[in-house]
Amino acid sequence: MTESSYRIQGATGEWEVVIGLEVHAQVTSQSKLFSGAATAFGAEPNSQVSLVDAAMPGMLPVPNRECIRQAVRTGIAIGAQINKWSRFDRKNYFYADLPQGYQISQLYHPLVGEGEIEITLDDKKPDSAVKRIGVERIHVEQDAGKLMHDQHPTSSYVDLNRSGVALMEIVSRPDMRSPAEAGAYLAKLRTILRYVGSCDGNMDQGSMRADVNVSVRRPGEEFGTRTETKNVNSVRFVMAVVEHEANRQVDVIEAGGTIVQETRLYDPDRNETRSMRSKEDAHDYRYFPDPDLLPLELDDAFVEECRASLPELPDAKRARYEQVLGLSAYNAAVLTAEADTARWFEALLTAGAAIQKKDEAAVAKASANWLMSELYGALNRLGRELADSPVSPQQGAELLALVADGTISGTISKQVFEIMLETGEPAAKIVEEKGLKQTSDTGAIDAVIAKILSDNADKVEQYRGGKEALFGFFVGQTMKAMQGKANPGVVNELLKKALG
Amino acid sequence: MSDVTNLTVAEIRDGFRAGEFTAREVAEGFNANVAAAKALNAFIVETPEKALAAADAADAARAAGDLKPLSGVPIGMKDLFCTAGVQTTAASHMLEGFVPTYESTVSQKLWDAGAGMLGKLNLDQFAMGSSNETSFFGNVISPWKRGSGDNATLAPGGSSGGSSSAISARLCPAATGTDTGGSIRQPAAFTGIAGIKPTYGRCSRWGVVAFASSLDQAGPMARTVRDNAILLEAMSGFDVKDSTSLDLPVPQWEAGLSGNLKGKKIGIPKEYRVDGMPQEIDALWEQGIAWLKDAGAEIVNVSLPHTEYALPAYYIIAPAEASSNLARYDGVRYGLRDLPDGAGLQDMYAATRAAGFGPEVKRRIMIGTYVLSAGFYDAYYTQAQKVRALIARDFDRAFAECDILLTPTAPSAAFALGEKQADPLAMYLNDVFTVPASLAGLPAMSVPAGLDSQGLPLGLQLIGRALDEQGVLNAALAIEERAAFSARPERWW
Numbered sequence: 001m002t003e004s005s006y007r008i009q010g011a012t013g014e015w016e017v018v019i020g021l022e023v024h025a026q027v028t029s030q031s032k033l034f035s036g037a038a039t040a041f042g043a044e045p046n047s048q049v050s051l052v053d054a055a056m057p058g059m060l061p062v063p064n065r066e067c068i069r070q071a072v073r074t075g076i077a078i079g080a081q082i083n084k085w086s087r088f089d090r091k092n093y094f095y096a097d098l099p100q101g102y103q104i105s106q107l108y109h110p111l112v113g114e115g116e117i118e119i120t121l122d123d124k125k126p127d128s129a130v131k132r133i134g135v136e137r138i139h140v141e142q143d144a145g146k147l148m149h150d151q152h153p154t155s156s157y158v159d160l161n162r163s164g165v166a167l168m169e170i171v172s173r174p175d176m177r178s179p180a181e182a183g184a185y186l187a188k189l190r191t192i193l194r195y196v197g198s199c200d201g202n203m204d205q206g207s208m209r210a211d212v213n214v215s216v217r218r219p220g221e222e223f224g225t226r227t228e229t230k231n232v233n234s235v236r237f238v239m240a241v242v243e244h245e246a247n248r249q250v251d252v253i254e255a256g257g258t259i260v261q262e263t264r265l266y267d268p269d270r271n272e273t274r275s276m277r278s279k280e281d282a283h284d285y286r287y288f289p290d291p292d293l294l295p296l297e298l299d300d301a302f303v304e305e306c307r308a309s310l311p312e313l314p315d316a317k318r319a320r321y322e323q324v325l326g327l328s329a330y331n332a333a334v335l336t337a338e339a340d341t342a343r344w345f346e347a348l349l350t351a352g353a354a355i356q357k358k359d360e361a362a363v364a365k366a367s368a369n370w371l372m373s374e375l376y377g378a379l380n381r382l383g384r385e386l387a388d389s390p391v392s393p394q395q396g397a398e399l400l401a402l403v404a405d406g407t408i409s410g411t412i413s414k415q416v417f418e419i420m421l422e423t424g425e426p427a428a429k430i431v432e433e434k435g436l437k438q439t440s441d442t443g444a445i446d447a448v449i450a451k452i453l454s455d456n457a458d459k460v461e462q463y464r465g466g467k468e469a470l471f472g473f474f475v476g477q478t479m480k481a482m483q484g485k486a487n488p489g490v491v492n493e494l495l496k497k498a499l500g
Numbered sequence: 501m502s503d504v505t506n507l508t509v510a511e512i513r514d515g516f517r518a519g520e521f522t523a524r525e526v527a528e529g530f531n532a533n534v535a536a537a538k539a540l541n542a543f544i545v546e547t548p549e550k551a552l553a554a555a556d557a558a559d560a561a562r563a564a565g566d567l568k569p570l571s572g573v574p575i576g577m578k579d580l581f582c583t584a585g586v587q588t589t590a591a592s593h594m595l596e597g598f599v600p601t602y603e604s605t606v607s608q609k610l611w612d613a614g615a616g617m618l619g620k621l622n623l624d625q626f627a628m629g630s631s632n633e634t635s636f637f638g639n640v641i642s643p644w645k646r647g648s649g650d651n652a653t654l655a656p657g658g659s660s661g662g663s664s665s666a667i668s669a670r671l672c673p674a675a676t677g678t679d680t681g682g683s684i685r686q687p688a689a690f691t692g693i694a695g696i697k698p699t700y701g702r703c704s705r706w707g708v709v710a711f712a713s714s715l716d717q718a719g720p721m722a723r724t725v726r727d728n729a730i731l732l733e734a735m736s737g738f739d740v741k742d743s744t745s746l747d748l749p750v751p752q753w754e755a756g757l758s759g760n761l762k763g764k765k766i767g768i769p770k771e772y773r774v775d776g777m778p779q780e781i782d783a784l785w786e787q788g789i790a791w792l793k794d795a796g797a798e799i800v801n802v803s804l805p806h807t808e809y810a811l812p813a814y815y816i817i818a819p820a821e822a823s824s825n826l827a828r829y830d831g832v833r834y835g836l837r838d839l840p841d842g843a844g845l846q847d848m849y850a851a852t853r854a855a856g857f858g859p860e861v862k863r864r865i866m867i868g869t870y871v872l873s874a875g876f877y878d879a880y881y882t883q884a885q886k887v888r889a890l891i892a893r894d895f896d897r898a899f900a901e902c903d904i905l906l907t908p909t910a911p912s913a914a915f916a917l918g919e920k921q922a923d924p925l926a927m928y929l930n931d932v933f934t935v936p937a938s939l940a941g942l943p944a945m946s947v948p949a950g951l952d953s954q955g956l957p958l959g960l961q962l963i964g965r966a967l968d969e970q971g972v973l974n975a976a977l978a979i980e981e982r983a984a985f986s987a988r989p990e991r992w993w
Contacts, residue, residue: 051602055828057595058582058604058707060742092824092872096845101827156845158832286872288881291714291821292705293743 006178008216010250016219017246018226019176019212021238023189025168025199026143026207027070033142033166034061034104041205045148045159053164055099060292063088067166068296070198071111071140072306074168077196077313078135080115082303086139087295092286096158097145105141105169107287111296112138117172117192118315119184120333133185134173143167168199174213174223179239186210186235187337191314194339209233212266214245215259224249225259229266229273241266245273317342325349325364335368344386344393345371351397356404366400374414378421390421399427411484412436440487442494448481449474449491449498463499474499504529505670509573509727512673516558516572523562523572523616527555530574530618533671539993540641542656542666544579545587546619554616561614568614570734576666576675579620580627581607581718582707586617590709591625591635594829594836594856604707605739606676606718613734618672621662625858626826627683627711630930631920632661634860639917642691643669643989647955652916654956657687663721664691668957668989674722674731678708680715681814682910682934685946688721689909689959692948692987694976695721696728699966700941701746704739710825712818713744715938725947725977729753732969748967756970759978762796766975767902771807772933774911780952781908788906788949788960788979795978800902804894809887810936815928816871816884817939822861823868829856863924892940899965904975907933909946909959933961943969947976948985957987 008015032039035052052059075082087109090102115135120128145163147156170189176182190208193199201208210233215226227249229241249259263282264273312320314336321332335345348371352363375396379389391399399420403413408431419430431437439445452474453460463470478491504512504526516523531548551574558571582588582600589595603611611617625634632640632655642656642665656665660677664687667675677684679697688695696719703718710716720731733754738747768789773782789799831837831852838851857865871880898905910930920927937944943966946959960979964972 054833056602056834057588057590057598057600057709057828058705060706062741062743090824092827094827094830094846094849096830096832099828099833101830102824284874286824286869286874286877288820288824288872288877291712292710 006180007219008246008250010254012254014219015216015246015250017177017242018174018215018217018223019182019242020174020226021172021176021182021185021213022211023170023172023186024209024211025170025193025201027067027140027166027168028197028199029064029066029070029166031064031066032164033064033067033140035164037164039165041207043161045157045161047161049160049163053099053160055101061104061290063293063296064166067140068111068298069302069306070196071138071168072298072303073196073310074170074193074198075112075115075138076303076307077192077310078115078117080135080138081113082298083109083111083113084298084303085109085295086111088290088293089287090290093283095144096156097147097160097163099145099160099163103142103144104290104293106139108289109295110137110139117185117188119181119188121181121184131181133175133181136171136173138168138170141167141169174215174226179242182212182242183235183239186238188314190235191337191339195311195313197311203233203235206233210238212238212241212245214242214249216246216249216253224253225261227259227262227264227273229264230276232266237266237268240268240271241273244271248273314339314342321364325361325368327364327368331368331372334372340387344389347393348396351394352400355397355401363400363404366404367397370396370400374417378417382421390424391417395420395426402427402431406438406440406487407431408436408438409484409486409488411479412438415484436485438485438487439482440490442490445478445482445486445491445494446498448478448486449494452477452481453498460499471495471499505533505673507673508724509570509673509722509730510724512573513570513730516562517567519562523555523558524552526572527551527574527616530672533669534618534666537666537669537671537993540643540665540669540671541638542622542640542662542669542671543576543619544589544591544622544637544662547586547617548619550586551616551618554611554614558614558616568612569730570610571614573614573674574616574618574672575610575731576618576621576663576672577607578623578660578663578676578678580623580678580709581676582709583607583617583620586620588620588709589636590627591623591637592856592858592861593636594852595709596636596836598835600707602707605704605741606708606735609737610676610731610734615734621660621666621675623662624659624683624860626709626822626861627659627678627680627716628822628860628864629658630682630686630927631655631915631917632658632665632687633917633921634658634858636858640665641917641993642914643991643993644691644914644956645989645992647953654914655690655917655919657690657910657914659683660687660695660721664688664693664695667691667693667721667723669991669993670988674720674727676718676735677721678711678716678718679934679938680711680717680818681938682931684719684721685934685944685959685961686910686930688946689948689961690914690957692957692985693721693723694725694728694945694947694980695719696732696945696969696972697938697943698732698736698969699746699943701744702732702736702943702969704737704742704745706739706741712821713825714821715814715818717938725945725973725980726754726757728945729757729973751970753970753973756974757977758974759981760796761792761975761978764797764904764971764975765800765902766792766797767800767802767898767905769802769804769807769898769905769907771804772907774932777908777911778913778952781911781958784950784958784960785906785908791979791982792906792975794982797975797978802898802901802905804891804898804936806887806890806894807936810891810939811928811932813884813887813891814931814935814939815867816880817888819864819868820872820881821868823865823872826857826861826865829853831856860924888939891936895936895940895942895963903965903968904971905963906975907961907963909933909961913952913954913956913958937963942966943972945972945976947979947983949979949983950985951987955987957985
C-alpha cells in the first residue's frame with residue numbers, strides 16, 4: 001500500500017490525518033425497505049406513506065427483496081463477503097420524523113462484510129498510483145422522514161415520504177490519509193454504485209451522504225480521538241471537512257487541549273464544523289434484534305443471480321479499455337470514471353464498428369479522442385452534460401466514419417460537427433449539401449499546386465535549396481486553396497512530385 | 501326453542517344450518533345478553549348492528565345455499581385487534597377514540613368465514629396484566645362468585661379478561677384472545693372455559709396491537725374444545741404481511757378431533773410442582789393424569805430443568821420488546837396528544853405518554869428500557885435470550901420422551917380484584933405455568949377440569965410440540981369428555 005505524504009504542518013511538527021467514511025446511499029428501488037410505498041423523489045409531502053411507514057398500530061415490516069438484492073449486488077461489486085445469514089436490529093430513539101420510535105437497521109449481523117475499493121491517489125491525475133481502501137461492512141436500514149419548520153409559525157410539520165426508504169450504510173476502514181483520498185474514495189464509491197445501479201448517487205438530492213470521521217496523530221503513532229461530521233453531501237464538502245477538521249484538531253492539541261469524541265455539523269457557508277453533541281449526550285439506542293423480522297437467510301442461487309446481474313465494473317472496464325481497446329491510461333480512466341460516460345462511449349464504439357465494419361478496437365482510439373476533445377469541448381461551451389448531448393453516439397459514429405474512409409478530412413469534420421451541433425442533421429447530409437467532400441482529383445489538385453508554385457517562386461527556390469521545412473507551407477497553401485477538401489495524402493504526394 | 505345463548509359454537513352452527521333457528525335469533529339473543537351485562541364491563545364497544553348485519557347475511561346465505569364455516573355465529577373481538585371503522589383502543593387512554601382504517605388479518609378471516617361481531621372486548625391495557633385490572637376502561641368483572649358467599653368481585657384473568665368473562669357469562673359463544681405469556685389460557689382457566697394459544701406463527705399478527713412481537717399469538721376462546729378447533733381453523737393461515745407467519749396449510753383440526761389417546765405418551769414435568777400451590781390444584785392435576793390414562797395414554801415423568809428461569813426471562817424479554825413496540829405512541833400522528841402550552845417536542849412526548857399509559861404499562865416500558873440500555877443489555881436481555889433457548893431445548897428433550905405435556909394452567913383459582921394489585925411480583929407469578937410454552941412458541945391450551953372448594957373453576961394445561969395443535973386439542977378433548985365440566989356462573993349481574 002502506498003503511503004500518503006499528506007501532512008499538516010503544526011507548530012510542534014508534522015501531523016498525519018486519519019479518515020473513515022460512513023456513506024448512506026439510498027437504494028434504487030420502486031418501493032421502500034419494509035413497505036410497498038413508492039420512493040420517488042420530490043413527491044407531494046406525505047403522498048408516499050403506507051400504514052407501515054406511519055407506524056400505525058399493529059403494522060408489521062416485510063423485507064423488500066429488491067432492496068436486499070441491490071445491497072448484495074453492491075457488496076459483490078466491491079469484492080465483499082456476502083453474509084448469507086444476517087439480521088435486523090432496532091435502533092430506538094424518539095424523534096418526530098421517526099414514526100416507529102425506532103429505526104430498523106443492522107448492528108450486530110450486517111448483510112455485507114469486508115470488501116475494498118481501489119482509488120487513485122491523485123484525483124487530478126486519473127492514471128496515477130492506486131491505493132486500496134477497506135470497507136468494513138454494508139448494512140441496510142430505513143431512512144427517517146423529514147421535518148418542515150417553515151410551514152407554520154409555531155409548529156413543525158412532518159413529511160413521511162422518506163420514512164422507510166431503504167438505505168445502504170457503507171462503512172469504510174480508517175484507511176484514508178488526506179482530503180484528496182477521502183474525495184477520491186467517495187467519488188469512486190459513487191461511480192461503483194452508479195455502475196451497479198444500486199443508488200443514483202445524486203448527493204444534491206440527498207440520495208447519498210457521508211458521515212466523515214477524522215482524527216490526527218503523529219505519523220506512525222496510535223490513532224487519535226476522532227470526531228464525526230454528519231451528513232456531508234458533496235465530494236468537495238467531504239474534502240473541506242477533512243481539511244478543516246484536521247487543522248482544527250491540530251490547533252486544539254497544540255494549544256494543550258484534547259479532542260473529545262463528538263458529533264459535528266458542517267456549515268458549507270462558513271466552511272467550518274461545529275459541535276452538535278458530545279459522547280456524553282449521545283443517545284443510548286438500546287439496539288436489539290427486531291422481533292417482527294426473521295433473520296435474513298440468502299441461498300446460493302440468490303447470491304449467484306446477484307453476481308450474474310452485475311455489469312462490467314469500473315476497474316475491469318478501465319483495464320479492458322487499456323489492454324483490449326488500446327487506449328491510453330489517461331483516456332481509459334476518464335472514460336470509465338462515470339457509468340454514463342462509459343455507456344456513451346461504448347454506444348459510440350458499437351455504432352462506429354458497425355458502420356465501418358471493423359472491430360471495436362480498430363475504431364476505439366479515434367472515438368475516444370473525438371469524445372474527449374471535440375464532444376467534451378462542445379458540451380463545455382454549451383454548458384450541457386453528456387446525457388443531453390445534441391449529438392447522439394450514432395451520429396458521432398457516422399461523422400467519424402466519414403473521416404475514417406477519407407470522405408472528409410479531420411479539419412472539415414470539425415466544421416461538420418459544428419453544424420451537427422446546431423442543426424442536429426446527420427453528418428453525411430451536411431457534407432453532401434455543403435459540398436465538403438474531400439477530393440482526390442489529381443487534376444484539380446495539380447492545377448492548384450501549379451498556381452501556388454508559380455505564385456511563390458522564391459519559396460520554391462529556397463525549398464529546393466534545402467529549406468525542407470517549407471513543405472508544410474505548400475501543404476497549407478494547397479489545402480487552403482482547396483478549402484480543406486483535398487485529400488491530405490494526395491496533396492502530399494503531388495506536392496513532393498511537383499517540388500521535385 | 502331453548503335459549504340459543506346457552507349453545508356452543510358447534511351447536512349454533514349446526515342448529516342454524518338445520519334450520520332450528522335463524523342467525524338473527526342468535527344475534528338478537530346474544531345482543532340482549534351483552535346489553536344486560538354492563539356490570540361485567542366485558543365490552544369496551546358494543547356493535548349489535550354488526551352482529552345483526554352478519555346474521556342477516558347468514559340467513560340470506562342459508563336461503564341461497566351458500567353457507568360459510570362460521571355463518572350464523574356471532575363472536576366477541578378482543579379490543580387488541582384493529583377493526584376497520586370500529587374504535588380500537590388496546591384498553592388504553594392512548595388509543596381512546598382511535599378508529600382504524602384497516603382490519604386485522606385474523607378478524608378479517610373470521611368475518612370472511614361468516615362470523616359476526618358482537619363488540620370489542622375489554623382487556624388489560626396493551627394486554628399487560630393477569631387480572632384485567634389495568635384497563636383504562638375499568639376492571640372486567642368475572643361472572644363467577646365464591647361459594648363462601650363473601651361476594652368479592654373476582655378477576656376474570658388477563659389479559660383476555662373481557663373475552664373470558666363474556667364467554668362464561670354467555671354474552672358470546674366464542675371470542676378472540678391473544679396470548680403473550682398466558683393471556684388466553686389463564687383467563688380461560690379462571691372462568692371455566694377453554695382457550696388455545698397455537699404455535700407461534702399460526703395466526704397472523706398483522707393488525708393486532710403489538711405487546712411483545714416474538715411472543716404475541718392470537719387464538720380462540722370458547723366453552724368447548726371443539727369450538728376452539730372450529731375457531732382456530734378460521735383464524736389461522738399464512739399472511740404475507742407478517743414476516744413471522746408460518747407458510748403452512750391449515751390442518752382440519754375439527755375433523756381430526758379424537759379423545760382416544762391410545763399410543764400417546766403424556767409427560768408430567770416435575771418442575772411444575774411449585775411450593776405453595778394449593779393442594780386442590782395438585783389433586784386436580786392427579787385427576788387429569790388419571791383421565792388421560794383412562795383415555796389410553798401412557799404417563800411418563802419428564803423434566804424441564806430450566807422452568808424456574810422462565811418467568812424472569814419472560815419479564816425481561818416481553819418488556820424489552822414492549823418498550824420498543826410502544827414507542828410509536830408519541831402523540832405525533834394519531835391517538836392521544838397532550839401538548840401543554842408552549843411545549844416542545846420532548847414535552848409533548850412526556851406529557852402524552854404520561855397521560856396515555858397506565859401504571860402497569862409504564863412499569864413494563866421502564867423495565868424494558870432498563871434491560872436494553874447500554875451496560876445492562878448483556879446482563880439482562882442477552883442472558884434472557886439464552887434462557888429462552890434453554891427452555892426451548894428442555895421442551896425438545898421432553899418431547900423426545902412424550903407427545904403432550906400436562907400441567908395445571910395457573911397456580912391458583914381466580915383471585916379477588918384488588919387482591920394482588922399492590923404486589924406486581926405476586927401478579928406476575930400467575931403466569932408461571934403458561935410462560936414457558938410462550939417462550940418456546942409451542943401450542944398450549946387450557947381446558948376446564950373442575951372446581952375448587954369455593955366452587956371456582958380450575959383448568960389444566962396441555963402443551964404440544966410445535967405445529968401439533970391437533971395433539972393438544974385431542975388431549976384436551978379427552979379431559980373434557982371425562983371432566984364433564986358443566987358448572988356455570990349463577991347470574992347476578
